[in-house]
Amino acid sequence: MNEIVIALILLFNYFVGAHYGVVNLVYSILLTIALFVILRHIKRIKYSPIKDFSYSPETPPITLIIPAYNEKNVIIQTVESALSMNYPFFDVIIINDGSDDGTLGTLIKTFKLNKIDVVYRNILKTAPVKGFYYNADIPHLMVIDKERRGKADALNCGINASRSPYFCSVDADSVLEKDALIRLMAPVMESTVPVVACGGVVRILNGVKVEEGVVKEIELPKSSLAMFQIVEYLRAFLFGRVGWNFMDAILILSGTFSLFHKASVIAVGGYNVKHVSEDMEMIVKLHRFHLEHKKPYKIKFISDPICWSEVPESLKMLGRQRRRWHLGLIQSIVEHRRLILNPKYGKLGLLIFPYYLFFEMLGPIVELLGYIVVPLSYYFGLLNTDYFLLFLILAIFYGVFLSTIGVFLEEITYRRYPKWSHLFKLLTYGVFENLGYRQINSFWRFQAIIKYLFGRRQWEYIEEKGTNQNNKKK
């Protein structure tokens, strides 16, 4: 009996090793691709057509859709930023999703809005709309007040009200860089294959000084948790998504800042209100729809349009966010399980979905069990001390390497953090990210799996927005 247990434990240890090896192999491939792609992209920016497109009558109109639930502290800064875009034809629709903190009142007062009567076409069925607010002096701004049913429903409401062929979803606690929208649209206009979705980079607003909706000075946040997230986002956006995009295998575009072809979104039935992570679900649906209908399409990620967004600074709120993200991932994979290893769906079925299932969705289980079983094996003498230590060192060093490379990519490309102190701080946090922060993240993701299994699949709301100290006085 004991021998069987020992054999199983050893087998599990090998499994953990193999899992770890494959995950890091994928990361290494993504990293190598990203290094080449992003450096080439930086050179291409120098002759990009954004200046021509920003004055062209050919540039398609866009609606910026900003869903807001209890965003009183941050909404004005976001709307100001949205209204100041350098883009020829755009409008901004704010959807007040049943806020009870005075978000609507703040908007009405600040932008001197009047209630108007608009025919609302409920193409994508949403919770009832209570009113439309408008100021003829700001004709490209409209606020819609509706009953609360979550972010996906609010986005659907915005799509119903939009009159543009494209829309861009933006979080209510975000600040867009002036050229972000035209930079996001340029590859869509230049592509000879229809681009149905296109995402940009999300960076962390905490610590950044914003005046009248424009980023004035970039500083790092004081909170360590926000610092860890900066390193994490740099890694995710500058090499993760760049790498997947190169392989035409993007499965996640951040809902914080992504552009969509409206007719395609309507064709797939809009955002799924039952999912807690509506952005990933939308991308999966778009892939699936176009593959099933054999329609040519592209889903792109571009690394130069930038949106600054607030991140949680407390463990409690960050935990909520991460559990929600992972729950959303599980929901999407389970709902579209027939895609897994299905050759009909090409790369999506044979590569992307299996990767997300085995390594992203189930990864936390292996990782957490690994944290328990491997040290126990060592304790009971089932693991050779040298091997144990060497694997541990390799795991930590490789994690540090990935974080360092994320910061390095930022340094050799966009360099948004200009001071020497920024560089050293980011590198330091890149090292320490692997000692605790990463493990807590795995724990939250593991919690999400447990929650899913026990049927607790509701949206976990993040409070404490507007914590950015630099902008509080505004």
Add this chain to the structure above:
Amino acid sequence: MQLTVRLILISIISFVCFLILMALVSATLRRLVHGWKYRQLDRYREVYKAQFIQLLQNRTVLLKTNDFVSSPQSNKFQAIEEVLLDLMNEDRYRDEVRTLFYKLGYVAFYEKKLRSRNIIIRASAIDKLGKMLSEPSVGKLIEMLKTKNTETIAVTVRALSKIKSKEALKGILDHLPTLLPESLIAQKAMNTALTSFGVSAVPPLIEYGRKHSDPRILSSILEVLSNTSADSAVCLFAVEHIKHSDAEIRAKALKVLGNVDTESIAFEQNLVLPLLEDPVWFVRLQAVRALGNLHYRKAIDFMGGLLLDQNWQVRDAAATALTKFGNDSIDIFLKILKYRDLYAKESICEEIEKTNFSSMLIENLASENREIHAKSREILHVMHSLHFSTPLREYLKRSKNEAIGQEIRLLINEGSEA
């Protein structure tokens, strides 16, 4: 065996450590080098900008070109190029700066780069030649359109459109039959480039359009023409295509006709009327928009029919177009507002509010013309009954005309009692 595995692990760890160190050192060194480089560039830019402005104002810049010759790899070369490109934006300096680029060797340098196998280097050179408005390079740029590389083609078309010469336009048009049908360039990118040639491109575009029947080419040309002011030749060209078998061409031709200034250009506006019944919705949409823009009063009754169109975009466009006819469209609005179709009625009410037609209707409440007064009142009454009362309430809040105010209060009360 165990020793080998251990050695492999130690080697991997050492390699990872080496990579981390490399990343740290490269990031630091790069920052130091760039710091130095950009400080020098800033200094150069400041110095040369002042010098060039002075020389350009004195009209002596072309005599002093030797002072500014530099090695292509140097910071001085880059700084001068940036300063000159910046000065190129000012009309008064443009011609001299263009010559300067030629004399200082920039044009030759970038023309040489056109032969590079590296797409990025080639595209950067093409872009630079376009920005330098280098007319002598047009021939070489046109050669680039023969490549099958979409990136090179997109940048070349843009560069040629910046140069704006007849030869540049001809070069693009000559290659259009392969570029668009073979999807070597996106239609939007091509249209943007052609539009930037401006009015001078109109006659060659029309001439070219008459020789080609490919729908993608025709669509592109009509789209470009719709962005320029329409003269009689443009108008005639559009009229020739409003009966085209391709719906997109019909719609684009109507878009062009919608821009025609009928006071200076005469054309048979009746020709547009049958397109109000086109089976394709976006053709009907463009037809009603065109007739609204043209203020073709004889079309009012026909356009009214589209207020009940099955497509909401057409209904909205019809309502918007009709509001442009002022009091002449009151009858048709009144007629449709008496129908049972709630969607159509709401579309009309919404457009009446959005286009501010409601203000005219409210002002009509003080009109001495009893018929206009009665009809306007009736429309406002229907709007109020459909909960489109905001303009009435806003008027009461803001305006001082007591007679109109009294009428509105009555209207609102009637609605409440009903």
